[in-house]
Amino acid sequence: MAQTTVAHGAAPAHEGHHEELGFWRKYVFSVDHKVIGIQYAVTGLVFLLFGFTLMMLMRWQLAYPGQVLPLIGALLGESRTPGGVMLPEFYNELGAMHGTIMVFLGVVPLAVGGFGNFVLPLQIGAPDMAFPRINMASYWSYFVGGCVMLASFFVPGGAAQSGWTSYAPLSDIASSGQTWWLFGMVFLITSSLLGSLNFIVTTIQLRAPGLTFWRLPFFVWAQFVTAFLLLLAFPPLEGAAFLQLMDRLAHTSFFLPSGLVVSGQALQVSGGGNPLLWQHLFWFLAHPEVYVLILPAMGIVAEVVANNTRKPLWGYRSMVYSLIFLGFMSFVVWAHHMFITGMGTTMAAFFQTTTMIISIPSVVILSSLFISLYGGSIRFTTPMLFALGFLPMFGIGGLTGLPLGLTASDIHLHDTYYVIGHFHYVVAPGTIFGLFAGIYYWFPKATGRMMNETLGRIHFWGSFVFMNVIFMPMFIMGLAGVSRRLYDGGASYAHAQGVLQWNVVSSWGAWSLALFQLPFIFNFFWSIWRGRKVDDNPWHATTIEWAAPSPPPHGNFASQPQAHRGPYDYSVPGAARDYSPQWEGVGA
Amino acid sequence: MSMEIPYTVEARPDTGLTNGKLGIWLFLASEVMLFGALFASYVMLRVGNEHWPAGATYLNIPLATLNTVILISSSVTMVLAWASIAKHDFKKFRLFMGITILCGFGFLTVKYFEYSAKFHHELFPSTNTFLAIYFTLTGLHGLHVIGGMAVNSYLWGPGSKLYKTDPVHFTNRVENSGLFWHLVDLVWIFLFPILYLL
Amino acid sequence: MSDSHDAHKPAAAHAGHSAEEVDHHVRAAYYVFGSLLVLTGFTVGAYFLHLPKHLAIALALLIAATKGSLVAAWFMHLVSERKLILWMLVLTATLFIPLLLLPVLTVADHIKLR
Numbered sequence: 001m002a003q004t005t006v007a008h009g010a011a012p013a014h015e016g017h018h019e020e021l022g023f024w025r026k027y028v029f030s031v032d033h034k035v036i037g038i039q040y041a042v043t044g045l046v047f048l049l050f051g052f053t054l055m056m057l058m059r060w061q062l063a064y065p066g067q068v069l070p071l072i073g074a075l076l077g078e079s080r081t082p083g084g085v086m087l088p089e090f091y092n093e094l095g096a097m098h099g100t101i102m103v104f105l106g107v108v109p110l111a112v113g114g115f116g117n118f119v120l121p122l123q124i125g126a127p128d129m130a131f132p133r134i135n136m137a138s139y140w141s142y143f144v145g146g147c148v149m150l151a152s153f154f155v156p157g158g159a160a161q162s163g164w165t166s167y168a169p170l171s172d173i174a175s176s177g178q179t180w181w182l183f184g185m186v187f188l189i190t191s192s193l194l195g196s197l198n199f200i201v202t203t204i205q206l207r208a209p210g211l212t213f214w215r216l217p218f219f220v221w222a223q224f225v226t227a228f229l230l231l232l233a234f235p236p237l238e239g240a241a242f243l244q245l246m247d248r249l250a251h252t253s254f255f256l257p258s259g260l261v262v263s264g265q266a267l268q269v270s271g272g273g274n275p276l277l278w279q280h281l282f283w284f285l286a287h288p289e290v291y292v293l294i295l296p297a298m299g300i301v302a303e304v305v306a307n308n309t310r311k312p313l314w315g316y317r318s319m320v321y322s323l324i325f326l327g328f329m330s331f332v333v334w335a336h337h338m339f340i341t342g343m344g345t346t347m348a349a350f351f352q353t354t355t356m357i358i359s360i361p362s363v364v365i366l367s368s369l370f371i372s373l374y375g376g377s378i379r380f381t382t383p384m385l386f387a388l389g390f391l392p393m394f395g396i397g398g399l400t401g402l403p404l405g406l407t408a409s410d411i412h413l414h415d416t417y418y419v420i421g422h423f424h425y426v427v428a429p430g431t432i433f434g435l436f437a438g439i440y441y442w443f444p445k446a447t448g449r450m451m452n453e454t455l456g457r458i459h460f461w462g463s464f465v466f467m468n469v470i471f472m473p474m475f476i477m478g479l480a481g482v483s484r485r486l487y488d489g490g491a492s493y494a495h496a497q498g499v500l501q502w503n504v505v506s507s508w509g510a511w512s513l514a515l516f517q518l519p520f521i522f523n524f525f526w527s528i529w530r531g532r533k534v535d536d537n538p539w540h541a542t543t544i545e546w547a548a549p550s551p552p553p554h555g556n557f558a559s560q561p562q563a564h565r566g567p568y569d570y571s572v573p574g575a576a577r578d579y580s581p582q583w584e585g586v587g588a
Numbered sequence: 589m590s591m592e593i594p595y596t597v598e599a600r601p602d603t604g605l606t607n608g609k610l611g612i613w614l615f616l617a618s619e620v621m622l623f624g625a626l627f628a629s630y631v632m633l634r635v636g637n638e639h640w641p642a643g644a645t646y647l648n649i650p651l652a653t654l655n656t657v658i659l660i661s662s663s664v665t666m667v668l669a670w671a672s673i674a675k676h677d678f679k680k681f682r683l684f685m686g687i688t689i690l691c692g693f694g695f696l697t698v699k700y701f702e703y704s705a706k707f708h709h710e711l712f713p714s715t716n717t718f719l720a721i722y723f724t725l726t727g728l729h730g731l732h733v734i735g736g737m738a739v740n741s742y743l744w745g746p747g748s749k750l751y752k753t754d755p756v757h758f759t760n761r762v763e764n765s766g767l768f769w770h771l772v773d774l775v776w777i778f779l780f781p782i783l784y785l786l
Numbered sequence: 787m788s789d790s791h792d793a794h795k796p797a798a799a800h801a802g803h804s805a806e807e808v809d810h811h812v813r814a815a816y817y818v819f820g821s822l823l824v825l826t827g828f829t830v831g832a833y834f835l836h837l838p839k840h841l842a843i844a845l846a847l848l849i850a851a852t853k854g855s856l857v858a859a860w861f862m863h864l865v866s867e868r869k870l871i872l873w874m875l876v877l878t879a880t881l882f883i884p885l886l887l888l889p890v891l892t893v894a895d896h897i898k899l900r
Contacts, residue, residue, distance in 0.1 A: 127592075127593065128593060130593060130595075130611065131611065132593070193615075197614045197618075201611045201614065204603060204605075204610060205594075205595050205603060206594065228877075231614060231618050232617065232618065232621050232877075232881055233621075234618070235622035236621060236624070236885060238622055238625075239622050239625035243626075243629060243724065246720065250712070250714060250723075251713075252724070253714075254717070254720060269714065270714060270715060270717060270720070271717075272636075272637050272717035273717060274632060276632075277629055277633065277889065280628075280892070281625055281629070281889075331881045332884050332888075335888065341892075342896055343892040343895060343896065344892075344895030346895050347891055347895045605868055609871075610870075613871050617875065617877075617878040621881070624882045624885050625885060628885050628889055631890050632889045632890050635893055635894070649833070653826065656826050656829075657823065660822045660826065661819070664816070664818075664861075666861075667861055671812045671815075674803055675805055675808055766861075767862055770857055770858075770861045770862045771862075773857055774854050774857045777853045777857065780829070780850075781847075781849070785830070785832075785842075786842060786846055
C-alpha cells in the first residue's frame with residue numbers, strides 16, 4: 001500500500017530543522033502552497049457568493065422593472081435605490097461588478113489559485129511550489145485587489161459601471177469608481193503574473209522522478225497551459241489599464257477620438273485617440289481569459305471521470321495536444337468580440353476562420369471525455385454527478401458559440417441575451433460545476449473527512465435544474481433581439497414585448513438556485529468538523545496527491561514519491577485491484 | 589522553511605536550468621508582451637493620425653543618444669559584474685555592479701532634465717497623442733530602470749551577505765538580475781529610434 | 787544549437803561555468819559593446835539621411851533589431867542557453883507579432899461607407 005505515514009490534523013510529519021511558526025506565519029502569511037490554496041479557494045468562494053448576490057438584485061429589476069426592491073431597496077440609500085427602486089446607474093454598477101467579480105475575483109482565483117495551488121504540487125510529488133514566497137505575494141496581491149474593488153462601491157458615483165469590459169470612451173469619462181477598478185485590476189494582474197510564473201516553473205522543474213510530461217495527470221497539463229495563457233495574455237491588459245489611467249488622471253487621449261462631445265459639450269482633450277485600441281488590448285487578454293476559465297475545470301472533470309469510471313481516459317494524448325493547440329489559438333481569435341466595430345471583410349474573415357478552427361480542440365476534449373464513459377464502471381458519487389452534468393452543459397455552451405463566431409449570424413446576435421446565455425452556460429453549469437466537482441473530490445485530501453453525499457446530491461440536482469431555468473430562456477430572448485445591459489430587461493422596446501416573461505422565469509430560477517447553494521455551504525463547513533473520517537485515498541485514485549497524508553503536512557510527503565506508470569492505470573488486466581496508483585512500485 | 593525546494597541552486601539535470609533562471613525568463617517574456625502592447629498602441633495611434641509630429645519636433649536627440657550609450661555601457665558593466673562574481677572576485681563584482689547602478693542614476697538624471705524641459709515648455713502628456721505615448725512609454729521604461737536599480741542595489745548591499753554562505757546561489761541571483769537589466773537596455777534600443785528619430 | 791553547459795562538470799562549483807567560459811563571455815561582451823556603439827552611430831546617422839518615411843522606419847527597425855539581437859544573444863547568453871528557454875521565446879515572439887499587427891490591420895481594413 002502507500003508508503004507514507006498516516007497523520008491527521010495539523011501536526012507535521014517531519015519537523016526537520018525549522019522552528020515552530022506562530023499563528024500569523026502558519027495560517028495567514030504562510031508560504032505553504034496548501035494554506036495559500038485554501039486561502040485562494042475560500043476567498044474566491046466568498047467573492048462568487050457576493051457576485052451572485054449582486055446578480056440577484058439585478059434580476060429583480062429585470063423581472064419587475066421600476067418596482068420597489070423588497071427589503072433591500074430601503075437599505076441601499078438614495079444614491080442607489082431612491083424610494084426603493086433601483087436607479088439605472090446602480091444597475092450598471094451591479095452589472096459591471098458582477099462580471100468583474102465573478103471572472104477575476106471568483107472563478108479564476110478558485111480554479112487556478114485555489115485548485116492549482118493546492119493540488120498541483122501534490123500531484124507532481126513536489127514538496128511545495130518553486131517559489132513559495134512569490135506564491136504568498138500573489139495571494140495578498142489578489143486580496144488587496146479584491147479590497148480595492150469592494151471599496152469602489154463606496155466612492156462618490158459608485159463602483160465601475162461601464163461593463164466588465166470597460167469600453168472607451170464611456171469608461172474614460174466615467175466616475176471615480178472606474179479609476180478604482182483600474183487600480184484593482186493592476187493588483188489582480190500582478191497576482192496572476194506571479195502565480196502563473198510559479199506554476200510553470202514548478203511543473204517543469206519539480207516533477208517527481210519518473211514523472212515525465214506524458215505521465216502527468218490531465219489536470220496538471222490543464223493548469224500548465226492555463227499558466228501560459230495568464231503569463232502572456234495579461235500584460236497587454238495591464239498596459240491598457242495604464243493607458244486608461246493616463247486618460248483619466250493625466251488627461252491624455254489614448255482612447256478619446258477628436259471631436260468627442262459629451263452631453264452637448266465638446267470634451268477639452270487633445271483627441272487623436274482610438275476607442276478601438278482599448279477593445280483590442282482588452283480582448284487580447286479577455287479572450288484567452290475565457291480559456292483560463294474553462295481549462296482548469298476540464299482538468300478537474302478529467303480526473304473525476306477517470307476515477308469514477310475505473311478506467312483510463314480515452315484519448316489522453318489527443319486531449320493534451322488539443323489543450324496545447326487550444327492555448328495557442330486562443331491568442332489569435334480575439335476580434336470575434338469586435339465583429340461589429342466596422343472592421344473590413346478581410347480581417348473579419350481571418351478572425352472568423354481562427355474562431356472556427358479553435359472549436360475543434362474543444363470538441364476533441366469534450367468528445368474524449370464522453371467516450372471515456374463508455375464501458376466504464378460508473379460510480380455516481382457527488383463529484384461524478386457534477387462532472388457528468390458539466391459535459392452536456394459545456395456542450396450547449398460551446399455549440400451556442402458557433403453562431404457568434406460566424407460573422408453573418410453574429411450581426412444579429414452580438415450584444416443580445418444570446419451572448420449572455422452562451423457564456424453563462426460555459427461558465428456556470430460548465431466551469432462552476434467542474435469546480436464543485438473538485439471541491440467534493442479533494443475535500444477529503446484537504447481535511448481527512450468526506451462531505452455529506454445526500455446534501456451533495458441535493459446541491460447538484462437543484463443547481464442543475466435551476467441553472468438551465470435561468471440561462472436557457474436567454475437564447476430565446478437573444479434571438480428575439482433583446483439587447484444585453486438594459487436595466488429594464490427590454491421592457492421599453494416593442495420587439496421585446498413578446499419575450500419579456502422570460503425575464504421573470506430567469507429571475508425565479510436565480511433565486512431558487514441561491515436556495516440550493518445553502519446545502520452546499522452548510523455541508524462544506526459542517527463536514528470540516530463532523531464529516532465522516534476517511535483514510536488517505538478514499539476514492540481509490542491513482543494520482544500522486546493521494547499518496548500524501550490527509551491533510552498533508554508541511555513538505556507533503558514523508559519521502560520523495562516516484563512515478564512508476566501513467567496517471568490513469570485503472571482496471572489493469574491482471575492487477576490485484578481495479579486501480580494501480582502511479583506512485584506504487586511495479587509488482588508492489 | 590523546513591524543507592528544501594530542489595533546483596534552487598543547482599540545475600535540474602534534464603532541463604539544465606535552475607528555478608530562478610527559468611522564472612526570470614518567463615517574467616521577461618511577460619515584459620515583452622507588456623511593452624509589446626504599448627508598441628502596438630503606438631503603431632495603431634500613429635497610423636490613425638494623419639498628422640504625426642516627427643520626434644525631433646519635441647525631443648532632444650543628443651540627450652537621448654547619450655542615454656543610449658549610458659544604458660549600453662551599463663549592460664557591459666553588468667556582464668562584468670556577473671563575470672567577476674562567477675570567478676569569485678567579490679571586490680570587482682562590487683565595483684562593476686556599483687558602476688551599473690550609477691549608470692542607472694545617470695540615465696534617470698538625463699530623463700529628469702528631458703522631462704522638466706518639456707514641462708517648462710508646457711508640453712504635457714495631455715498636449716497631444718504623440719507626447720502622451722512618449723511620456724507613457726519612457727515613463728514605464730523609467731519605472732523598470734528604477735526597479736532594476738533597486739534589485740541591483742540590494743544585491744550590491746544587504747543581499748551580498750548570501751555570497752558568504754552560498755556563493756553559487758548568489759552568483760545565480762546576479763545573473764538573473766542581469767537578465768532583467770539587459771531587457772531594460774533592449775527595450776530602450778527600440779524606444780530610442782521609434783520615438784526620437786522617426 | 788551547441789550547449790556549453792556540460793552535465794558532467796562539477797555543476798555547483800562555478801554555477802555551471804568554468805573560468806574559461808566566463809572569460810569567453812567577457813571577451814564576447816567587449817566585441818558586442820563595440821558593435822553596439824557603432825550601430826548606435828548608424829542609428830543616429832540614418833536619421834540624418836532624411837530618407838522617405840517607410841524606408842526610414844524599415845532601416846531604423848532593422849538596425850534596432852540587430853542591436854537587440856546582439857544584446858539578447860551575448861549579454862543575455864541566449865547563444866548558449868537551453869532549448870527550452872529558446873522555444874519559450876519563440877512562442878512569445880509568435881504571439882507578439884499578432885499583438886503588434888492585427889489591431890492596425892483592422893484599422894487599415896476598415897469598412898468604407900462611401
